[in-house]
Amino acid sequence: MPESPSTLSMWATISNQFNPRPPDDDEPQDWWFASTAIPLIAATTSPFANVMSVVALAMPWKSEMHYGQNDGEGNTLQVMLPDPTWCIAFNATSLAFGVIGNLFLLFNFTRSVRYIVALPASIILWSLATAILIGITSCVHIYASPVAPNQTYSQAYWYAVIAAVHYFILTVILMINMFGYFFGHYPQYFTLTDGQRTLILQTTAFGVWLLVGAPVFQKAIGISIAEALYFCDITILTLGFGDVTPKSAVGRGLVFPYAVIGIIILGLVVGSINKIIRDIQVTNLVPKRIERRREATIERSLTRDNERRKDKSVPVSQIAYRPKHTRRTPVISKITAFYRVSLGRTKAVVMREEKDRFDAMRAIQYESVVFRRWYRLILSLIAFGILWTCGALVFWALEDDLTYFHALYFGFCTLLTIGYGDITPKTNATKPFFVVWSLIAIPTMTSLISGMSDTVVSLFKRATSQVADWTVLPHSGKYRSFLTKFHPIAAYLEQREENKRVAQGFSVGPEEPEENQNGVPPCDDCPKQSLELANEKDPSDFQLAQQLAFAIQRTSRDAVKGHPKQYTYEEWVEFTRMIRFTDPSPEGTMLYEDEYGVLNWDWMGESSPMLASQTEPEWVLDRLCESLIRYISQAQKRAAGATDEDAPTLQKERDINYEA
Template sequence: MSLLLNMARRLSFAIAQPITIVGWFISSVLLIVLVALASSSTFRTQPMQEHALTQAYYYGIIAAGLYCIIALLMIVTVVGAYRGHYPKEFRLTTPQRTLMLQTISFMVYILLGALVYSKVEGWQYLDAVYWADFTLFTIGIGGEYVPKTHTGRSLLFPYAIGGMVMVGLVIGSIRSLVLQRGKEKMSARFMETKRQSVLSSLNGEERTIRVGLFEKINFSEKGLSESQRREQEFRVMRIVQEKAERTRKYFSLATSSIAAFLLWFLGALVFMHAEKPQGWSYFVSLYFAYTSLLTIGYGDYALSSNSGKPFFVFWSLLAVPTLTILISNMGDTLIKAFKDFTIWVGSLTVLPSDHGVRSTLRTSIQRMDIGKLHKENGKEEHATGATEQTTLDRLTEHIEEDELREAQEAGEHGDTLERDTHFYHYVLAKEFRQLMRDIDASPPKQYTYQEWSYYLRLFGKDETDASCHRKPQAKHDRSKHKYPNLGVADGGDNENGGPYTWSWLGVRSPLMGNKTEAQWLLERLAATLEREMRRMRSTDPKEHKKPPPISMTDLRTKYSSPRSDSQQLLEKGLSAAEVRRRQRNGDSGR
């Protein structure tokens, strides 16, 4: 009760935690004493060879162990909270609350169903719990525990359907909550480890950097502009990101596979010892555990001992999250690879793509050659002006959509500042809508360096401005920041009150945080819009004289050429698409 009151924020952490921890320890000690006395000669009235321990005895042992583990884990939580690693208050999110309620409801559903069937079928209550467990998990072991009355068989129809629905809900909550939270933590850890490893391998003499065990790429700042240097960092960070994510996926698969195999092998070991009266060998126990884990349930082997049944209930409940996580991790790796392979084989044989077999082969060869960037020592290409060109193209799209009446009117009156301000606000609103669409993309959208440069320029962070940037460092200064705020980049101020300077390969890189790239950009865009609203409401004349980071003059400069006066065409109201059409046809001057 104290733990629940603490989660509901009705009881303080300092009061609730000691009560909860002491309560679990007392419960554990009392159960241990009780089970010890129950197996002693004090309570044994019959000869030793006729003495048998009930299922309740083994449930008591399992419960005592769980209580002790919970208390020890809560001690770790308290120590971590007072050291600043964890918050001192439980703030349950909606998915966490949902998983708790669904788990509690499922356990109550099993126990109440067992109570009903113990009365209807005349079973012992704990035997009915064992039956309800293997029934709702669709294992169907059978044996002597099957409904034999018409009432029991009739009640099975709604009871089994309701139980399977609740199991599905619990599995869905485990997948969305446990896996997602674990993925975020592991991604951040692997990303930081890989980032430090890559930066530590920087060779100044050879001007190379190692991105893999046998992979080196050129990394030199000599002769590069600030924008090209930043793009080089971005490319390396993308490689770090991809390799760290691949490592995380296969590490998660290996961990969940080991957990599943331990559950199988150790469970079989316990079943072998529990079912010695039946003469089960270890292989038979492995067979039983395997058919139970996969819910095959042939029914040719069934548990009969008072120790095997309670362990089976506990073991099967552990199997639900374990196999859920394993299957999910397989979906991200092995199953995805097999699916891609079958689609590729189909496109070459019985189900060719719309572009034909030859096009499919050519695309496959190009994908195999995607590592060319990693292996070409000193041959990275830096497209001069590509970032600026992308920015202008993106702005031109907005011009094509609308001629921006307010901007045109301001331009006609010669007020270029007001014209550019209107244009800037229009672009921000349009990009806000685009990012809202990108938020829902699956898999999460990854932007090119040119797109990042465009968005950062909208936020007032020009990639060509060296004063906003810093050199990449393998490790952050713990004397100043014990726990760095990953992925903040241009967000917030440093210890001197000024904006953070950051590197694409640093801990504050936007690619380092747990947010998706679209989420990061959307948050910064929303902050930019708020800042612009405050500036427009300001009574300070200086605030209204600040030029926006983009202007329509940039576009007019782009469409000027020696052979045609495209600037005049734009000023006359022609769309950018029409200007380009006329330029291609060579009639822009007519």
């Protein structure tokens, strides 16, 4: 029967929404969480789902409790009851599907198998593993449940439940990733960095190490494989509760290599997580905040200038010329100082405007650093609170003789790896949950706390520095600068200074002229060196070349220091003069980046050095080296008698030789 026109129209509308991108597509991507975070989460956690499935298959799901008898570790003796044959067969099938699904995901990351083949295969296989585990756990609960009060579910049963939940979550998040691909938000491959791929390998190695240690300590200590996995977990996480310990010399000897290698792998995992979180902040979070703050500052500046332009009493020379801002054009005028002066604007006014933009961008830069530190601190506190309180809630529900306060105490000691051992998980349901929770919570918290220490240490250093400034190590003029904030005290100190100068025979009072010899009015807000650049005669090219060599030496030292330096505006003025004095372009032409290198930039624009991926010394060093190359090229051209028309061709040849 043919479909109705409305049905065909609906299918046509749906098909138009699908726009898969080719593998070699390099267009911008969105849906960052779906394209990057979801594959990373799936690949780093899927090995642990396989570990849970292995434990669920390796031991029976039911046990009989022999109350009054001890198992040697202080716990009630448990005797395992055999599982039905169909349960073991389906359990093995589920494990096979889960492992193969994980392999397809790894093949997808290495691009050994195409995305459109590997990702659906992982989704289907993990869906089958989830369905089988749900089916057999439900059937066991309905048709072969333990007989109370002596029989109960073993830890393997709860590991099967956890594995089913884990496979289901992996299936759902990978489906979200696949939908993003079909809707054209990113091409058909996982856009992961080298650090993220390294984390995947490290977590896989960590899961394998747990799986290797469990059967080894099962034989060495004489416990079940689930108890052995619990022992491996608390050993590598350095918890050391003491509820499960090796008694024989062989077991104690095996702890030496196992613990050392496991702790090293865990440290690598924590370091990779910390680096990825920091990279996310540096590449995504902080730049977006800087962009919003920059645009807001520019909009306020444009609004203020428009209001001043409407006010006829304000001279034209006091109004900043800025074109309309759009997403496709620079946010700050790229007009030359020559053109600004031609509009009646003096160099001093231009310098004041440049200084204001520099200060505004520096303030945004400082706010972004403060935001990054406090964001990491707040994120750490929120994550700690969620992992702590939610974990304690589950422990309180699973343990019969545990109050919520005691559960909070146990969770706190576990998250900080204190491990007193006065409270430990005892029931068959609590231990599997504890293993999963600790493997997620402790590495995450360790990484967040290590990043949070930057904020705490910075605040502590600033506080101790302030205390030292006011007490045992006061800086010169510290108290005087504080007292001068009060007008009566400032007037008294000023009068006292004048009386002292009169007694010594010096003149008193300012003698600043209204205009200097070049006809430029004084600028109170402009730095002294900035005014010198605007007012004084420029030094010769030879003198600037000498200064250029010294500046390259200085910035080279700044670039190799451990802490990136931020230059003052006065230093930037001097650097700018040494960068631009070799500008070969005709006067009145403004070049930003071509064969001559970067010559001009806007402090509040997208070309601002404060927005560069390099540190300020590295950025300045590149520009100074470009200026040195231009100076040598111009000297060579003058020596060879080349014409101005030959300059671009000669410059390109010299650039090629320089790169070679």
